[in-house]
Amino acid sequence: MLRFEQGLLRFDDFTLEADFEVAKGDRLAVLGASGSGKSTLLSAIAGFLTLDRGRVIVDGVDVTRTPAPKRPLSILFQEGNLFPHLTAFDNVALGLRTDLRLDEGTRARVNQALDRVGLAEMAARRPGDLSGGQRSRVALARMLLRGKPLALLDEPFAALDPGLRAEMLALMGELCADTGLTLVMVSHDLRDAERLCSHLLLLEGGQVALQGAMADVLRDPPEILRPWM
Amino acid sequence: MARSAQPVGISAWAGAAVAALVLTVIAVPLGAVMLRADASSGLGPADWAAVRFTVGQAFLSALFSVGLAIPVARALARRNFRGRSALIALMGAPFILPVIVAVLGLLTVFGRQGALSEILRLFGLPGVEIYGLHGVVLAHVFFNLPLAVRLILQGWLAIPVERFRLAATLGFSSRDIGRHMERPMLRNVLPGAFLVIFLICTTSFAVALTLGGGPRATTVELAIYQAFLFDFDLGRAALLGVVQVAICVIAGVFVLWVATPNAIGTGLDQPVERWDGQSRAARLLDGAFITAAALFLLLPLTAVVLRGAGAIATMPPSIWVAALRSIALSLVTASVAVGMALPMAMLIARGRARGFLETIGALSIAVSPLVIGTGLFLILRPIAGPTDMALPVTGLVNALAALPFVLRALVPAVEQAEAGYGRVALSLGLSGPNYLRHVLLPRLRRPLGFGAGLAAALSMGDLGVITLFAAPQQGTLPLEMYRLMGSYRTDDAQGAALLLLVLSLAIFWIFDRGGRVNAAV
Numbered sequence: 001m002l003r004f005e006q007g008l009l010r011f012d013d014f015t016l017e018a019d020f021e022v023a024k025g026d027r028l029a030v031l032g033a034s035g036s037g038k039s040t041l042l043s044a045i046a047g048f049l050t051l052d053r054g055r056v057i058v059d060g061v062d063v064t065r066t067p068a069p070k071r072p073l074s075i076l077f078q079e080g081n082l083f084p085h086l087t088a089f090d091n092v093a094l095g096l097r098t099d100l101r102l103d104e105g106t107r108a109r110v111n112q113a114l115d116r117v118g119l120a121e122m123a124a125r126r127p128g129d130l131s132g133g134q135r136s137r138v139a140l141a142r143m144l145l146r147g148k149p150l151a152l153l154d155e156p157f158a159a160l161d162p163g164l165r166a167e168m169l170a171l172m173g174e175l176c177a178d179t180g181l182t183l184v185m186v187s188h189d190l191r192d193a194e195r196l197c198s199h200l201l202l203l204e205g206g207q208v209a210l211q212g213a214m215a216d217v218l219r220d221p222p223e224i225l226r227p228w229m
Numbered sequence: 230m231a232r233s234a235q236p237v238g239i240s241a242w243a244g245a246a247v248a249a250l251v252l253t254v255i256a257v258p259l260g261a262v263m264l265r266a267d268a269s270s271g272l273g274p275a276d277w278a279a280v281r282f283t284v285g286q287a288f289l290s291a292l293f294s295v296g297l298a299i300p301v302a303r304a305l306a307r308r309n310f311r312g313r314s315a316l317i318a319l320m321g322a323p324f325i326l327p328v329i330v331a332v333l334g335l336l337t338v339f340g341r342q343g344a345l346s347e348i349l350r351l352f353g354l355p356g357v358e359i360y361g362l363h364g365v366v367l368a369h370v371f372f373n374l375p376l377a378v379r380l381i382l383q384g385w386l387a388i389p390v391e392r393f394r395l396a397a398t399l400g401f402s403s404r405d406i407g408r409h410m411e412r413p414m415l416r417n418v419l420p421g422a423f424l425v426i427f428l429i430c431t432t433s434f435a436v437a438l439t440l441g442g443g444p445r446a447t448t449v450e451l452a453i454y455q456a457f458l459f460d461f462d463l464g465r466a467a468l469l470g471v472v473q474v475a476i477c478v479i480a481g482v483f484v485l486w487v488a489t490p491n492a493i494g495t496g497l498d499q500p501v502e503r504w505d506g507q508s509r510a511a512r513l514l515d516g517a518f519i520t521a522a523a524l525f526l527l528l529p530l531t532a533v534v535l536r537g538a539g540a541i542a543t544m545p546p547s548i549w550v551a552a553l554r555s556i557a558l559s560l561v562t563a564s565v566a567v568g569m570a571l572p573m574a575m576l577i578a579r580g581r582a583r584g585f586l587e588t589i590g591a592l593s594i595a596v597s598p599l600v601i602g603t604g605l606f607l608i609l610r611p612i613a614g615p616t617d618m619a620l621p622v623t624g625l626v627n628a629l630a631a632l633p634f635v636l637r638a639l640v641p642a643v644e645q646a647e648a649g650y651g652r653v654a655l656s657l658g659l660s661g662p663n664y665l666r667h668v669l670l671p672r673l674r675r676p677l678g679f680g681a682g683l684a685a686a687l688s689m690g691d692l693g694v695i696t697l698f699a700a701p702q703q704g705t706l707p708l709e710m711y712r713l714m715g716s717y718r719t720d721d722a723q724g725a726a727l728l729l730l731v732l733s734l735a736i737f738w739i740f741d742r743g744g745r746v747n748a749a750v
Contacts, residue, residue, distance in 0.1 A: 048397070067397075069504055078391075083410070086409070095399065
């Protein structure tokens with residue numbers, strides 16, 4: 001589904017090199033310390049950064065030179081996922097109509113998405129009136145509604161308390177199972193990765209230090225993974 | 230609210246004493262103006278015309294400055310090009326640029342005999358007329374467009390980069406970005422920017438003095454000056470002073486009511502990463518706005534440099550003497566401003582009566598230097614000859630005028646230093662002068678240098694209160710230059726303008742640079 005082929009990104013004092021594949025419906029956790037290149041990798045997949053070498057292939061289509069707005073994916077950031085002047089309903093509706101001209105059918109779909117994440121009653125609230133977890137749910141509802149085959153998560157739940165984070169990961173897992181969404185999630189917490197993801201990729205200093213199926217890796221964890229456990 | 234650990238006891242007393250002194254130096258002259266105001270005859274038609282002109286020109290100046298700044302700031306926010314940082318730095322220059330120099334530059338480009346008129350005449354069109362309302366507005370836009378650009382640019386750059394990335398993945402068009410990201414930001418930033426510029430323009434004196442005048446283009450401040458010097462009608466001057474304070478207080482209340490962005494903020498050198506506006510038309514439009522803004526700012530200054538270079542060597546000795554007087558005055562101003570600001574900043578950083586102290590520090594924005602000068606004139610007249618006190622009074626009033634800006638630079642740095650090192654110093658028993666010398670001052674070198682440079686440069690270019698007091702042989706460089714312009718000695722005025730420009734920039738640079746050298750991080 002996603003192929004990051006011989007990808008190379010070079011900066012003044014940092015180089016990211018990776019080569020991996022994520023099958024349709026799989027969920028890949030990208031683990032690494034701060035500065036290891038996790039978010040840079042996500043930015044390259046999303047099209048915010050252009051590869052100096054290599055290719056990004058999504059659903060069999062080479063999108064390496066495709067601008068970010070045209071790539072078939074959704075992304076959630078740690079912050080800034082919602083527009084503060086818009087209601088939860090409008091924030092979700094942006095996933096379907098960026099001009100917010102909604103017909104009855106569209107409005108029904110937005111309400112359905114909000115209902116799916118348990119926020120049907122909060123539709124008229126603005127982000128400032130929602131808790132951190134509720135804001136994450138609104139962003140998830142929009143992602144769900146957009147129906148893009150690939151979802152990128154750049155630590156969107158990192159600021160939530162552990163209980164809420166576990167709840168959000170469980171909800172995300174349900175949504176992925178329901179929709180067959182392919183997922184790449186950046187994290188610095190192996191337990192979060194284990195909760196949601198089927199595969200693991202460990203980055204160290206811009207290089208892939210480890211990759212494989214989560215179950216295989218955790219069955220006999222290599223030395224390099226010990227500090228994360 | 231929790232207060233920071235504070236090892237300095239003496240500074241609190243010093244800060245309170247300085248705050249009391251500032252309040253006295255502003256309130257007593259203001260009281261003298263109010264007592265002397267001749268309200269019996271009320272405002273005459275000419276006075277009402279001055280009020281209307283003051284408010285009208287300030288409104289138009291703010292409107293044009295902010296309106297034109299929007300596309301320029303947007304272009305700077307989304308384009309990365311060589312010279313971008315230099316252009317943004319240039320946008321900060323008008324703040325320390327002497328008004329009279331800029332006016333001469335504008336006259337050289339936009340005046341009756343200016344370059345623009347020459348070009349128009351080549352095509353058989355009449356030349357432009359710069360004196361009057363449009364000249365005053367033009368000069369105010371010259372000074373405040375850069376300020377507006379910096380304020381609005383800060384708003385643009387404050388939009389989180391994630392939001393632009395999110396917009397890209399959601400497929401936002403330029404129109405969507407305008408609606409969901411830019412307009413909400415502008416709704417927050419524009420009222421504050423408009424009101425700050427409106428307030429600045431209501432107190433503008435030197436521009437009105439040089440480009441206004443006459444019954445149809447007199448501001449209240451200019452009317453005070455005229456009542457003083459031409460009519461020697463102190464009652465009317467004082468009454469107009471009260472009117473001026475009323476205008477400033479009303480505008481000031483609006484400024485405080487609406488959150489105002491900070492123009493001194495840093496971090497304007499990184500363009501926002503965004504995916505809209507990549508079309509050829511958008512690039513061309515942005516390029517046109519950036520070029521037009523750069524030309525608007527650079528052409529008058531270039532004209533001053535080119536014309537002045539040929540005339541500076543033949544200037545009469547009196548100009549050089551005035552220059553020395555201005556340098557001495559600006560050094561005194563910088564010392565007084567920093568001397569007042571440091572203890573006040575330490576007290577403000579302590580958090581005690583913060584709002585009250587900040588209001589005292591900002592009073593000189595609401596009570597214009599000319600009104601304070603009028604009050605001091607009224608107080609000093611029975612005791613001493615006002616001309617004898619011209620330079621000390623000018624230095625003091627200039628220091629008061631610079632105080633809000635120096636405080637704005639110092640307070641965050643003091644807070645940061647005390648948050649970082651206050652408790653350690655307390656545990657080591659470092660207090661009083663030792664704390665100041667070993668902990669605080671090394672960390673305040675940069676803002677102190679910047680603040681002192683700002684105060685010195687503002688004083689160097691000041692053409693305000695000195696006009697009320699100075700005898701013919703006591704002129705500062707800006708006043709001498711104004712007198713040269715008034716007597717049509719254009720070459721000498723051009724030379725003086727270049728000298729004043731160089732001195733203002735140099736004195737700012739020396740202080741600012743001095744603060745940076747070996748500054749603690």
